[in-house]
Amino acid sequence: MDRTQFKHHIQLKVRSYEIDWQGIVHNAVYLQYFELGRVGYIEELGITLDINSIQREHRVVLARAEVDYRAPARLGDVLAVLTRVSYIRNTSFAFEGILEVQATQKRIAENRAIHVWLDHRSDQPVRVPDSFRKQVQRFEGDTAIIDWPAYET
Amino acid sequence: MDRTQFKHHIQLKVRSYEIDWQGIVHNAVYLQYFELGRVGYIEELGITLDINSIQREHRVVLARAEVDYRAPARLGDVLAVLTRVSYIRNTSFAFEGILEVQATQKRIAENRAIHVWLDHRSDQPVRVPDSFRKQVQRFEGDTAIIDWPAYET
Amino acid sequence: MDRTQFKHHIQLKVRSYEIDWQGIVHNAVYLQYFELGRVGYIEELGITLDINSIQREHRVVLARAEVDYRAPARLGDVLAVLTRVSYIRNTSFAFEGILEVQATQKRIAENRAIHVWLDHRSDQPVRVPDSFRKQVQRFEGDTAIIDWPAYET
Amino acid sequence: MDRTQFKHHIQLKVRSYEIDWQGIVHNAVYLQYFELGRVGYIEELGITLDINSIQREHRVVLARAEVDYRAPARLGDVLAVLTRVSYIRNTSFAFEGILEVQATQKRIAENRAIHVWLDHRSDQPVRVPDSFRKQVQRFEGDTAIIDWPAYET
Numbered sequence: 256m257d258r259t260q261f262k263h264h265i266q267l268k269v270r271s272y273e274i275d276w277q278g279i280v281h282n283a284v285y286l287q288y289f290e291l292g293r294v295g296y297i298e299e300l301g302i303t304l305d306i307n308s309i310q311r312e313h314r315v316v317l318a319r320a321e322v323d324y325r326a327p328a329r330l331g332d333v334l335a336v337l338t339r340v341s342y343i344r345n346t347s348f349a350f351e352g353i354l355e356v357q358a359t360q361k362r363i364a365e366n367r368a369i370h371v372w373l374d375h376r377s378d379q380p381v382r383v384p385d386s387f388r389k390q391v392q393r394f395e396g397d398t399a400i401i402d403w404p405a406y407e408t
Numbered sequence: 409m410d411r412t413q414f415k416h417h418i419q420l421k422v423r424s425y426e427i428d429w430q431g432i433v434h435n436a437v438y439l440q441y442f443e444l445g446r447v448g449y450i451e452e453l454g455i456t457l458d459i460n461s462i463q464r465e466h467r468v469v470l471a472r473a474e475v476d477y478r479a480p481a482r483l484g485d486v487l488a489v490l491t492r493v494s495y496i497r498n499t500s501f502a503f504e505g506i507l508e509v510q511a512t513q514k515r516i517a518e519n520r521a522i523h524v525w526l527d528h529r530s531d532q533p534v535r536v537p538d539s540f541r542k543q544v545q546r547f548e549g550d551t552a553i554i555d556w557p558a559y560e561t
Numbered sequence: 562m563d564r565t566q567f568k569h570h571i572q573l574k575v576r577s578y579e580i581d582w583q584g585i586v587h588n589a590v591y592l593q594y595f596e597l598g599r600v601g602y603i604e605e606l607g608i609t610l611d612i613n614s615i616q617r618e619h620r621v622v623l624a625r626a627e628v629d630y631r632a633p634a635r636l637g638d639v640l641a642v643l644t645r646v647s648y649i650r651n652t653s654f655a656f657e658g659i660l661e662v663q664a665t666q667k668r669i670a671e672n673r674a675i676h677v678w679l680d681h682r683s684d685q686p687v688r689v690p691d692s693f694r695k696q697v698q699r700f701e702g703d704t705a706i707i708d709w710p711a712y713e714t
Numbered sequence: 715m716d717r718t719q720f721k722h723h724i725q726l727k728v729r730s731y732e733i734d735w736q737g738i739v740h741n742a743v744y745l746q747y748f749e750l751g752r753v754g755y756i757e758e759l760g761i762t763l764d765i766n767s768i769q770r771e772h773r774v775v776l777a778r779a780e781v782d783y784r785a786p787a788r789l790g791d792v793l794a795v796l797t798r799v800s801y802i803r804n805t806s807f808a809f810e811g812i813l814e815v816q817a818t819q820k821r822i823a824e825n826r827a828i829h830v831w832l833d834h835r836s837d838q839p840v841r842v843p844d845s846f847r848k849q850v851q852r853f854e855g856d857t858a859i860i861d862w863p864a865y866e867t
Contacts, residue, residue: 271753272587272746276580276636282470283439283578287731290436294730317435320475327469330582424600425593425742427735429789434731440578447577483735588776589749592742623741626781633775 256353256365260398261337265295266357269332279327286320289352289366292336296350300390312375313384318347319369325362333357340391342400346380347371348391382406409506409518413551414490418448419510422485432480439473442505442519445489449503453543465528466537471500472522478515486510493544495553499533500524501544535559562659562671566704567643571601572663575638585633592626595658595672598642602656606696618681619690624653625675631668639663646697648706652686653677654697688712715812715824719857720796724754725816728791738786745779748811748825751795755809759849771834772843777806778828784821792816799850801859805839806830807850841865 267288275281328334337353352366374381382404392401420441428434481487490506505519527534535557545554573594581587634640643659658672680687688710698707726747734740787793796812811825833840841863851860 270746270750272581272589272749274582275578276582276584277467278582281578282473283436283443286436286439287729290731291729314430316480317477319477320435320473322473324470324472423593423597425596425734425740428731429733429735429737431735436731440576443578444576583773588779589742589745592745596742620736622786623783625783626741626779628779630776630778 256351258337258353258355258360261339261351261353262394262398263292263296263299263338265292265336265338267291267334267336269328269330269334271330274330277327279329280332282322282324285322285324285328285354285364285366288334288336288354289320289322289338289350289364289368292338292352293350293368295336296338296340300394302390313381314373314375315370316373317368318371319367321367323365325364328354328356328363334363340395340399341367342402343383343388343391344402345382345404348383348387409504411490411506411508411513414492414504414506415547415551416445416449416452416491418445418489418491420444420487420489422481422483422487424483427483430480432482433485435475435477438475438477438481438507438517438519441487441489441507442473442475442491442503442517442521445491445505446503446521448489449491449493453547455540455543466534467526467528468523469526470521471524472520474520476518478517481507481509481516487516493548493552494520495555496536496541496544497555498535498557501536501540562657564643564659564661564666567645567657567659568700568704569598569602569605569644571598571642571644573597573640573642575634575636575640577636580636583633585635586638588628588630591628591630591634591660591670591672594640594642594660595626595628595644595656595670595674598644598658599656599674601642602644602646606700608693608696619687620679620681621676622679623674624677625673627673629671631670634660634662634669640669646701646705647673648708649689649694649697650708651688651710654689654693715810717796717812717814717819720798720810720812721853721857722751722755722758722797724751724795724797726750726793726795728787728789728793730789733789736786738788739791741781741783744781744783744787744813744823744825747793747795747813748779748781748797748809748823748827751797751811752809752827754795755797755799759853761846761849772840773832773834774829775832776827777830778826780826782824784823787813787815787822793822799854799858800826801861802842802847802850803861804841804863807842807846 269280273280273284335355335357339351341349341351348370350368354363372381372383388401391399422433426433426437488508488510492504494502494504501523503521507516525534525536541554544552575586579586579590641661641663645657647655647657654676656674660669661667678687678689694707697705728739732739732743794814794816798810800808800810807829809827813822831840831842847860850858
């Protein structure tokens with residue numbers, strides 16, 4: 256992944272209890288870090304993460320996550336999480352993430368996280384709302400591939 | 409993934425604190441479940457997970473993890489983790505995992521986890537030991553693809 | 562704490578990712594174990610832990626937790642969590658817990674967890690319902706001290 | 715606890731995956747937050763948290779933790795953890811912690827954490843080193859009660 260494509264950065268510090276018995280950050284914790292990046296990204300778009308959204312018409316679920324581990328993060332490391340939306344299709348979209356040491360840009364891990372928009376009642380995929388497409392396009396400009404499928408008639 | 413290829417099963421129960429604000433098991437927890445499957449598998453092969461292995465000549469690191477989320481796990485669910493080694497190459501090997509509801513075999517998630525054998529000092533990949541190849545072959549029989557690369561001369 | 566006073570036992574196995582960089586179960590994880598004991602206890606009383614209880618009239622909150630650490634739990638340990646209600650007062654009640662190695666009864670930790678019954682709207686303490694007092698009394702018999710405060714008139 | 719007695723403050727932000735099914739930070743996570751405060755305190759004293767300290771002559775273990783929960787922390791909250799050493803006795807010492815909302819000083823929780831200095835081989839308590847007493851005294855001044863027990867002769 257090319258870090259120049261990522262416009263959204265957050266910073267975080269490795270926490271003591273995230274270190275496992277091998278003396279490195281546990282492999283599942285990186286998924287948590289990338290989630291923090293996505294939450295920050297969503298907030299920067301101006302979307303409030305509503306923990307009552309459970310009750311809403313639609314919901315967004317994680318369908319697939321990939322992590323490539325490049326080098327372990329260690330106690331005391333100050334890390335940056337870079338986040339972008341790489342594409343939006345009809346009913347799905349993808350986040351990409353880079354985790355790196357803040358000071359040196361040493362690559363720690365990379366992440367792809369495919370999300371799907373679901374109807375809350377039927378649990379069936381529905382079209383990603385145009386409002387979300389617009390918010391992402393405004394933020395990403397040309398770096399995200401955003402489809403604008405015609406509505407079925 | 410075809411569940412008939414998996415010879416190793418463990419059972420676990422979703423724990424209350426693994427439930428997130430959406431009322432389902434948090435997405436990073438599934439990686440923990442698949443790890444439990446792998447730890448159980450390794451133990452069944454007769455290998456002791458040595459938490460002092462840090463000091464050893466070689467170590468095994470997770471290089472890539474993939475999770476496909478099929479359906480959320482919920483509070484009280486009793487789950488099965490099915491684990492197998494799908495291949496062993498020169499310096500790497502792959503675990504596959506299926507997470508399902510124990511009683512109904514409802515598919516919750518699938519996992520691929522690519523591991524690499526490293527020299528502890530140089531951090532360079534080294535050949536997966538023949539002893540490990542034999543242990544896996546004895547357990548898996550034909551279901552795992554195990555290369556036996558010739559030693560360089 | 563006297564283990565003969567505890568009628569409710571659950572069993573759990575230390576999970577690999579609960580081990581910290583010191584090679585022992587992390588200190589915050591013991592609180593999770595004791596919670597599992599309490600969830601099991603509540604279920605044995607016949608009370609369903611309703612994750613939508615958020616919407617209900619009353620809710621029960623943890624007001625104070627104490628843990629005495631006797632000996633560290635380690636990878637592979639099979640542990641028992643013993644749980645009891647030690648008292649019910651007007652608006653509060655206390656759980657006690659013992660964590661021990663299943664096979665040897667070696668004491669790992671002890672826990673006290675004081676809970677308070679709150680009115681969901683006002684966030685003010687309300688009387689612990691008589692139905693809960695009865696359920697606990699039926700299960701505990703003489704080992705729990707249960708007050709039956711007169712209703713104010 | 716009187717917050718004016720606390721000279722060491724760190725700031726942290728509630729992370730999405732720390733929220734439980736009740737929509738608040740899970741009760742065990744507060745112990746993690748207080749640990750972060752203690753780690754920061756130790757670093758400010760100039761002591762490096764050595765994750766290889768396992769191999770050392772002495773080690774410091776948590777013997778007892780108490781948490782008083784005042785109000786739940788929620789998603790997005792920016793919190794302060796205030797940490798101090800309240801006393802050092804012969805073989806033990808106590809940390810105290812306050813968790814509060816950074817902006818409003820709304821009290822979220824309080825913590826006491828009693829630690830014991832152990833001989834690594836015998837697992838028996840040993841005298842807290844004078845070097846540690848001095849470091850704490852220099853930082854705390856009069857706010858910590860530090861005994862200077864005479865060496866047995």
